[in-house]
Amino acid sequence: MSKVLLASNNKKKLEELRRILTPIVPGIEVLGLADVAPYDEPPETEPTFEGNALLKARAAVAATGLPSIADDSGICVDALNGMPGVLSARWAGPAKDNHANNLLLLGQLEDVPDERRGAAFVAAVAFCRPDAEDELVRGEMRGSVIRELRGTGGFGYDVLFVADGYDRTTAELSIEEKDAISHRGKSLRAIAPIVAKALGAA
């Protein structure tokens, strides 16, 4: 059975990758960082999602020798010139949590009128192997930032984001609905055939 490592400790991300990858790459075993010997993960210091995803996937390959997938994602708000962007997880500061990030974003946008509350969730996914070209894909989901927190699903900023064409937040969508339209769903579906081909050829 082919193995691929997702360079993440996030269980929701691991489930999501298994859910999306398994139908496309039958028999694949998706490992998380908890399944391999610990190594020093690089800090996410790059100014782009793509740079951080590559940084993490390359470090995983160097440490484990396994074909490795890493992602970086975040919310890019038009009225904030595309920020929080790569700082999405640290928007309220390094010691703060998701809820603090969400409240800060709502506060920053309080005076921003409805017609300028557009935003996009963006994900970059890197797939790296020893002695092979790095692969990189990007997925986006356009929508807008509402004025309250709604829903219990998803993670991060899902509670304040409504995708274009929807009236529920992405935290109020079913897993299937969200996978179908999300930045992460799109980018994982784009990387899946690349992973399938690489592991099939290995």
Next chain:
Amino acid sequence: MSKVLLASNNKKKLEELRRILTPIVPGIEVLGLADVAPYDEPPETEPTFEGNALLKARAAVAATGLPSIADDSGICVDALNGMPGVLSARWAGPAKDNHANNLLLLGQLEDVPDERRGAAFVAAVAFCRPDAEDELVRGEMRGSVIRELRGTGGFGYDVLFVADGYDRTTAELSIEEKDAISHRGKSLRAIAPIVAKALGAA
């Protein structure tokens, strides 16, 4: 004696304008909002400094009939795609103060390396009169965001900003040093001859 209204309640801004305008426009009397009948100030909803400065100066003219100056200014951080920008005063949320804004910015930039900590203070100043063209100028001061808060002068983000060519923060400069290089000094010196000409011709 010619009068001009600064559409601001900020005493430091009023002193600054008097300091810079008086040598250039002798005999000018600079009023603040405390010196005129109260009116509803417009919320700063525009996405640019220029837009907000115009909004405030036009509202002051409409309410008082006086030649009116208004400014909007803020700090534009390269690693934040130019934000906090027009949201500088509300960066940590509408209920927070200067100190909270400064701590938030330090936290957001904690993982940003020294070579990517460039920033600019930017000010736009509008000068509006009844039945005359609106005038608009812009001033910038380039520098970088340090990793601590230093100094007791200035206001806003001065405590964490070091101008290019200096080693002290703008909160550690004398008033004269700061006026000479600051975004607000530059923009007020640029608007002063326009004000002088307009009031002389009135």
